Amino acid sequence: MVQIGNIQLPDFPLLLAPMEDVSDPPFRVVCKANGADLVFTEFISSEGLIRDAIRCRRKLDIFEEERPTGIQLFGGDEARLALAAKIVDVTQPELLDINFGCPVKGIVAQGAGSGVLRDVPLMVRLTEACVKSTSLPVTVKTRLGWDDASKNIEEVAERLQDVGIKALTIHGRTRCQLYKGEADWSLIAKVKNNPRIHIPVFGNGDINSAQKALEYKNRYGVDGIMIGRAAIGYPWIFREIRHYLQTGEMGAPPTVRERITVCKEQLRKSLQWKGPVAGVYSMRKQYFQYLKGLPGIKDYRSRLVTLTSPDEINNVLDEILLRYEGFEIERAPIELVNYHENCPL
Numbered sequence: 001m002v003q004i005g006n007i008q009l010p011d012f013p014l015l016l017a018p019m020e021d022v023s024d025p026p027f028r029v030v031c032k033a034n035g036a037d038l039v040f041t042e043f044i045s046s047e048g049l050i051r052d053a054i055r056c057r058r059k060l061d062i063f064e065e066e067r068p069t070g071i072q073l074f075g076g077d078e079a080r081l082a083l084a085a086k087i088v089d090v091t092q093p094e095l096l097d098i099n100f101g102c103p104v105k106g107i108v109a110q111g112a113g114s115g116v117l118r119d120v121p122l123m124v125r126l127t128e129a130c131v132k133s134t135s136l137p138v139t140v141k142t143r144l145g146w147d148d149a150s151k152n153i154e155e156v157a158e159r160l161q162d163v164g165i166k167a168l169t170i171h172g173r174t175r176c177q178l179y180k181g182e183a184d185w186s187l188i189a190k191v192k193n194n195p196r197i198h199i200p201v202f203g204n205g206d207i208n209s210a211q212k213a214l215e216y217k218n219r220y221g222v223d224g225i226m227i228g229r230a231a232i233g234y235p236w237i238f239r240e241i242r243h244y245l246q247t248g249e250m251g252a253p254p255t256v257r258e259r260i261t262v263c264k265e266q267l268r269k270s271l272q273w274k275g276p277v278a279g280v281y282s283m284r285k286q287y288f289q290y291l292k293g294l295p296g297i298k299d300y301r302s303r304l305v306t307l308t309s310p311d312e313i314n315n316v317l318d319e320i321l322l323r324y325e326g327f328e329i330e331r332a333p334i335e336l337v338n339y340h341e342n343c344p345l
């Protein structure tokens with residue numbers, strides 16, 4: 001069992017990563033239903049939340065079926081972050097996570113996200129302010145350091161634990177790497193093996209198959225893993241990993257019917273929660289993996305990402321089921337898209 005504050009998770013929990021415009025309640029629900037043990041909201045601006053921006057407030061919504069859920073905040077000002085943490089408290093997630101990992105220029109410029117990796121005392125103050133202002137367990141998600149020359153995660157982990165965080169997730173890249181190269185988990189293992197560290201340490205970065213999850217579990221000894229991109233349009237990654245960890249065998253992959261059914265369910269929940277326009281847009285990132293491996297699917301997929309009418313989208317999904325029902329999709333490693341390829345540093 002892994003314990004985060006008073007939350008009890010199974011051994012070696014599988015976490016759904018916070019992902020902007022992806023990790024919304026409908027997506028979190030389908031991931032939970034397919035084996036995610038703990039899910040996170042996308043990052044929420046503490047400033048936006050305080051100013052009561054409608055978009056930010058909606059980001060606090062949690063569906064009962066997805067729990068346990070962590071709400072993730074970012075911000076570079078102690079008092080404002082602490083105030084935002086108080087607002088989060090009222091909405092009663094299971095935990096509050098602070099984002100010290102986002103590499104995007106606009107966020108870093110506010111002294112938030114991975115920007116604080118260059119200012120550990122500020123990072124500590126921000127964390128302490130949050131811990132003191134909320135009754136929720138506080139966790140942190142961050143990267144190895146700012147750049148290759150300043151990988152300070154070992155120091156960061158100790159100092160954040162000292163001010164009261166209850167778990168730490170580490171993405172095995174530096175800020176300057178964005179998503180380039182392969183995630184390096186060796187430093188994550190060092191943090192985990194530090195005898196001073198007693199909180200759970202979760203590894204993150206590039207897990208895209210059950211085999212890789214087991215290999216990294218054994219090699220790096222982390223307490224659990226967080227999965228981001230591989231779950232987009234493929235929520236079954238969680239159950240596949242769990243089954244493989246328990247049996248050493250790959251369970252049956254989702255059938256075409258299951259893929260279409262879950263995709264339609266996610267669409268239905270998105271429409272209900274976000275409305276017909278945003279609900280349709282929010283699903284567009286998901287179709288690629290839901291339908292990957294079906295021969296001749298490209299034209300259907302192009303229609304799915306251009307149509308705006310929910311009825312027409314549902315009709316296309318029905319057409320796909322009619323044509324491909326029973327087709328066995330060959331299992332292949334999930335492609336991990338580099339979302340920040342053109343992001344300015």
Ligand SMILES: Cc1cc2nc3c(=O)[nH]c(=O)nc-3n(C[C@H](O)[C@H](O)[C@H](O)COP(=O)(O)O)c2cc1C
Pocket residue numbers: 017018019020021022041042043072099101102141171204205206207226227228229230336339
């Ligand atoms: C589209 C997208 C949005 C993201 N948004 C967030 C975010 O809001 N907060 C955060 O901490 N990380 C965010 N990340 C980073 C992921 O949580 C994760 O650390 C990263 O994708 C590496 O894990 P993976 O290789 O399993 O995808 C985002 C990643 C992607 C691809």
